[in-house]
Amino acid sequence: MSDARMKMVLVTPEIPYNTGAIGRTCVALNLELILIKPYGFSLDEKSVRRAGTDYWKHVTLSEYDDWHSFLTARQPARDQLYFFEEHGAQTIYAPTYAQDAYLVFGCESAGLPRSILNDMDDRVFSLPMLDTRVRSLNLANVATAVIYQAMRPQLGG
Template sequence: MTDENKHSKSPRQPGHFRGGKGKPGQHGQRRFGSNAPAERRPDQLWIYGIHAVAAVLSNPRRRVLTLLATQNAAARLVEEGASLPAGLKDASPRDLDKLLGAEAVHQGVAVEVAPLEPLDLDALGDARLVVVLDQVTDPHNVGAILRSAVAFGADALVTTGRHAPTETGVLAKSASGALEHIAMIEVPNLATALTDLRDMGYTCVGLDSEGTTSIEDGMQGDRIALVLGAEGKGLRRLTRDRCDVVARLDMPGAIKSLNVSNAAVLSLYLAHRHLGTPTA
């Protein structure tokens, strides 16, 4: 229920969590893989698109290095409520195409930022709903999951330092600003983290098309950790073993599996309904 082949409104601000800048993962800053010239350095990245850039400019945890925008895009950012930095530089669409690559839908604006430092589990505080990714790496899927997580009031996304989604412009654009409104938790070992989450009072609900119970029945307790498996592989065995329940999304139609991001939307809705968490 969590990939193509097997598995099935104000966003909450990161200020709801205790903890400061957090601790970087064992392998240091996240690395960025792209053929575009703008994403070849590990200590910075370019985020583009009106919604994503407006969210960046409103996030006090972001360190903004450079903002490039056309005049029309700058006006749209102001309409979105963003405060433009003094160092705003005029740019043409052709300039941005050259910088970001022809495939990037930049809408006339791009901001160069330092990556967000990941937090650790101590930053969760009184969070009630978190999403755990077990080697889900496709940036479009991860971005879509982030957007749905923020929309349904999830507090954090938990990943490992390796085999995890990298923070790139593609991911940020797919998330449409959600990357700036959710705590990104990085752990050294996912199985250990799931044990820690259970000790913290979370019911760890893994999604799998062969789950032993329906996801509706799997929603239990006052704190939920939704665990989603990798595209094509699903949950790893040790991850499954550390979940409190492995649940399935029952689908009456001829197709019995969903893309991981689509499965996340349904699961987040059910978790939100179970917890009674307000979306606003």
């Protein structure tokens, strides 16, 4: 599939509110939301729709049974993949994002599986946190910060 737009990818999301909120951001920016199973909730849950408000029906949504199915179907180039983890070696400000980038986020409790990140250390980025008392940030907040940074050139920034 050839699509020059950026895409948000959530791997095994657990919290319906985060998925709904990210879906709403995807609608606002005309992005595809890609979900990798298993989920910690049903997409039919009211909480997903509530977080996405009445925009959820407008989400361009693709689903895959697992990471391998996603890679097989989409065949992204290595330089299209950007992974986000709290311990990424570079910050979200370091790369020049490809226009057809896949912005990949892991589940709320464990992040991305090591098997996905193997040999991808140079493709893992973090959102800086200045106070070490904070272990992590909310997934929906991080995803929104990342996508706006990634799309700065397209949004006039």
